[in-house]
Amino acid sequence: MGVWEKVIQSEEVQGVNGQVTYTQNSVNYGYLFLLLLSYFFTHQVIQNTTHVTVSGTVGSWCTFIFVNVKDLCVCVCVSCARINM
Numbered sequence: 001m002g003v004w005e006k007v008i009q010s011e012e013v014q015g016v017n018g019q020v021t022y023t024q025n026s027v028n029y030g031y032l033f034l035l036l037l038s039y040f041f042t043h044q045v046i047q048n049t050t051h052v053t054v055s056g057t058v059g060s061w062c063t064f065i066f067v068n069v070k071d072l073c074v075c076v077c078v079s080c081a082r083i084n085m
Helices: 003-009 029-065 069-084
Strands: 008-015 021-029
Touching: 003 008, 003 029
Parallel strands: none
Antiparallel strands: 008 021
């Protein structure tokens, strides 16, 4: 289980005759915080990588299709007009 063994710690409490009477679980909030921080950091990296990849693909497509600067400006203006409507 790895990380969860560090986050949730179990402690067995033994009775008089040596048998386990109950198991006490406690949460280590420091490890839980680091686990959540790692999750959110990874989420942001994946989101930003996807954004840059899509932006680069669309940008290269637009410059490949419209060779002239004038046509490129028309492409951008038409795209902005569609977004604002």
